[in-house]
Amino acid sequence: MSVSAVLQTARTRIRLPEPSDAPKLLRFRVDNRAHLAPWEPLREDSYYTLEHCAQAIADGQAAARLDRGYPLIVFSPDGEDVLASFTLSNVVRGPFQACLLGYSVSAGLQGLGLMHEALEAGLAWAFGELGLHRVMANYLPRNERSARLLERLGFEREGYAREYLRIAGRWEDHVLTAKIRTGD
Template identity: 40%
Template sequence: MSLIRSLRLDPLPVVTTSRIELRAPVAGDFEQWSALRAESRDFLTPWEPLWPADDLTRNAFRHRLRRYAREAREDAGYTLFLFSRGEGLLLGGITLSNVRRGVTQSCALGYWMGKRYAGRGLMTEAVRGITVHVFETLRLHRIEAACLPSNQPSRAVLRRAGFSEEGMARQYLRINGQWRDHLLFAMLATDPRP
């Protein structure tokens, strides 16, 4: 087992672009994370699943970190926080979930941005950076993403990052307490990148 582990590429390096750094969250990120999520709650809740009552507590954050670590160990998913380079300010997060190997070689992309940092092109930059990581380090063939049809900013991020719209999935995810239709997007390792 240790031999196999030592031969495997580290799936969670720091991913950097000109303005941002993506890295795995650690316990010391709790204060920034809880503050940013709290101040962005009204901005985020229309696009996310319902938040549990204890969502922003330190204990819930610890549980998240354990789940993130388990998913990474199992090559099932990877959660990264998005920070400003130099300043180290938490801006948002990216999740690669439902990693599938075998004949599929794909994952699903999700992301969130703090309200005060939205509209600056930072998430587009982060998505472009993570796609390089997905195709070159994780060696996956396909990245899928979904967003509500009314979420114009998210649609724009995906298009600018090089994703293609593939269709509509009826009642695809339970968002803010309701089953909602989603537009499906994807990018292949063989697609041209912006």
């Protein structure tokens, strides 16, 4: 995806962030700090600074240029507000053609189908333009919203990993799921 490419849905504009988006990303992080804390690794206070957001954007652009990852921001249609984000990370080519999916949505927008809408567009792009065969997504067993979202998107459960990731300061089990491109 070029830095200027945009995925459009009925309620969103999805794209790689640009340096000028750092204040918007910071506002999303700060506004959703408590909401996302139970589902993410512990964050240093520096994570909630403009400098960290600017560096994350620069790192994301570099990852996209190298086809290693695509940290996408889900903006409001006018591009002013960050509604959600999702990342296609750890892209592996060769015989695997796969990546990991992670995502987050603003606390006030949960349950409105916005993440489903954005991920449908992102997955179509991943399986289409990116040519990926497999997208994997893992979630905490107690995260029922993620379980339902991934199921609705066509992800299938593939396993269970004990103490898979360190989330909110403790090693947490995860349910492993994947969606595979059909028609290959």
